[in-house]
Amino acid sequence: MSRPLERSDGALRSFCDSRLALEIDFSELDPSAVPVDLLQQARRIWQQRVQTEFRSIQIMTRFLADVLAAGDMLDVYALAVDFVQDEIKHVALCSSIVEALGARPLLPEPAEIEEKPRFLRLRAAERALSIAIAMLGVNETLSVGYIRDLRERCDDRVIRRVLDATLADEETHQGLGWEYIARSLDRFPIASLPDWRRVAAEALDPHRIQSDRALAAIPVDQRHLDAFPESNLAALGLLSEQRQALVFRNTLRDVLAPRLRKLGLLDVS
Ligand SMILES: [Fe+2]
Numbered sequence: 348m349s350r351p352l353e354r355s356d357g358a359l360r361s362f363c364d365s366r367l368a369l370e371i372d373f374s375e376l377d378p379s380a381v382p383v384d385l386l387q388q389a390r391r392i393w394q395q396r397v398q399t400e401f402r403s404i405q406i407m408t409r410f411l412a413d414v415l416a417a418g419d420m421l422d423v424y425a426l427a428v429d430f431v432q433d434e435i436k437h438v439a440l441c442s443s444i445v446e447a448l449g450a451r452p453l454l455p456e457p458a459e460i461e462e463k464p465r466f467l468r469l470r471a472a473e474r475a476l477s478i479a480i481a482m483l484g485v486n487e488t489l490s491v492g493y494i495r496d497l498r499e500r501c502d503d504r505v506i507r508r509v510l511d512a513t514l515a516d517e518e519t520h521q522g523l524g525w526e527y528i529a530r531s532l533d534r535f536p537i538a539s540l541p542d543w544r545r546v547a548a549e550a551l552d553p554h555r556i557q558s559d560r561a562l563a564a565i566p567v568d569q570r571h572l573d574a575f576p577e578s579n580l581a582a583l584g585l586l587s588e589q590r591q592a593l594v595f596r597n598t599l600r601d602v603l604a605p606r607l608r609k610l611g612l613l614d615v616s
């Protein structure tokens with residue numbers, strides 16, 4: 348049973364809202380204007396986002412602990428703290444949308460994150476680089492692709508402001524993340540490159556599998572973005588799995604693969 352994600356009130360709530368600069372009026376979102384099926388889909392997807400953003404807080408907290416344990420550069424500590432705070436903001440934004448859509452935001456179950464023993468056996472500097480490649484490199488680059496695609500087409504004021512705020516943060520994360528990856532890779536012997544390639548490939552795999560499945564169901568002559576305009580979904584910040592697969596394909600081809608290739612991290616097998 349999932350537990351609700353609670354908010355506080357009074358001074359604690361004001362501190363959080365001012366620290367995170369949450370100035371969006373979510374009451375402008377009107378769920379009564381949304382068809383029931385679409386409303387349920389929107390609640391489900393934004394609820395999933397609450398949980399992935401919650402995991403992002405935990406992963407970035409792990410990153411903060413690991414860059415400290417690795418004795419990394421001082422500047423990286425500031426970066427990691429900023430990442431943690433931004434991910435808390437993303438949880439707050441997504442959960443405000445869930446509430447505005449008439450549902451209750453839930454914590455992932457279990458709330459505690461389970462780390463793989465193989466990951467825990469790594470040294471701190473290796474864990475930090477693994478997180479940077481998987482989360483800041485692969486996942487954030489793909490997120491920026493999805494959010495940018497939505498943001499260009501979304502005509503709802505509230506959802507658009509949430510997409511704007513998230514996009515600005517994620518662009519910073521992945522930009523600085525790639526810089527950290529490049530610097531951190533230099534600390535490891537060249538012989539370790541296949542291990543880092545595997546980290547990137549494993550982060551990419553779930554996206555690739557999902558995308559391949561969705562693309563296989565689309566007739567070849569329909570495999571382009573114009574075939575899936577879906578403005579009613581975009582207004583709620585949603586993508587069909589077909590459009591998401593096409594955005595994945597384009598982001599991988601145009602942005603992610605060149606960046607990975609430049610660092611020797613693209614698994615070509
Ligand atoms: Fe996030």
Ligand SMILES: [Fe+2]
Nearest residue numbers: 403487517520
């Ligand atoms: Fe992020």
